[in-house]
Amino acid sequence: MFYGFKKIISLISNLIYNQKCLICDCAKTDDLLCKNCLKSVHYLSSFPQKIYNQIPIFCATLYKDTVKKLIQKLKFSHNKKCAIPLARILFSYFEKLNLKDDFIIVYPPSFFTKNFQRGYNPMFLIVKEFSKLADLSYKKDLILKIKPTKPQYKAKNRHKNIKDSFKINEKYIELFKDKKILIIDDITTSGATLEELINCFLNVGIKNIICLTISKASV
Numbered sequence: 001m002f003y004g005f006k007k008i009i010s011l012i013s014n015l016i017y018n019q020k021c022l023i024c025d026c027a028k029t030d031d032l033l034c035k036n037c038l039k040s041v042h043y044l045s046s047f048p049q050k051i052y053n054q055i056p057i058f059c060a061t062l063y064k065d066t067v068k069k070l071i072q073k074l075k076f077s078h079n080k081k082c083a084i085p086l087a088r089i090l091f092s093y094f095e096k097l098n099l100k101d102d103f104i105i106v107y108p109p110s111f112f113t114k115n116f117q118r119g120y121n122p123m124f125l126i127v128k129e130f131s132k133l134a135d136l137s138y139k140k141d142l143i144l145k146i147k148p149t150k151p152q153y154k155a156k157n158r159h160k161n162i163k164d165s166f167k168i169n170e171k172y173i174e175l176f177k178d179k180k181i182l183i184i185d186d187i188t189t190s191g192a193t194l195e196e197l198i199n200c201f202l203n204v205g206i207k208n209i210i211c212l213t214i215s216k217a218s219v
């Protein structure tokens with residue numbers, strides 16, 4: 001009875017708001033993604049995929065199918081709505097990690113010109129949604145981007161390309177010294193960006209860090 005009622009409500013709201021699955025465009029969705037597309041999210045285990053300088057790097061899913069399409073639509077087709085299911089996917093993985101700490105969320109900033117062309121930073125949209133779900137706060141300008149990076153095509157050049165691209169905002173170092181930092185990113189391939197960010201934090205004495213990416217791509 002209750003299920004039937006819910007179904008009717010969702011059908012009506014689909015008709016009114018013309019809500020379709022963000023990926024396959026079918027109308028069989030209650031909320032942004034249909035069941036089939038939700039099924040093609042490939043979750044990874046709740047063990048870190050990598051440990052770098054004693055900092056764990058967790059990856060929620062594999063960069064393929066639904067997650068890959070959502071990230072591409074968010075970044076390149078300017079479909080901002082895709083940030084919502086991505087944040088939900090990340091959160092359902094994060095819940096499994098059972099971390100109770102009061103983390104401050106940060107994310108790699110993109111260079112001003114890139115955000116300016118696009119009009120928004122895709123990672124910020126995801127973090128904003130995720131922070132609501134996880135009930136954690138985020139800090140926008142704790143990490144500063146000081147050098148633009150070229151598109152990263154070749155794995156072997158990634159570390160060189162990203163070197164000295166970021167710095168920790170000096171005015172917050174004292175304030176965040178004893179805080180727990182959760183670095184979130186969309187995709188990790190070689191781990192170069194995250195490793196560079198970890199080094200930036202460690203160099204200023206901020207040591208309590210974990211990294212979490214939505215997806216992991218193969219090199």
Ligand SMILES: [Zn+2]
Pocket residue numbers: 021022023024025026033034035036037038
């Ligand atoms: Zn679908």
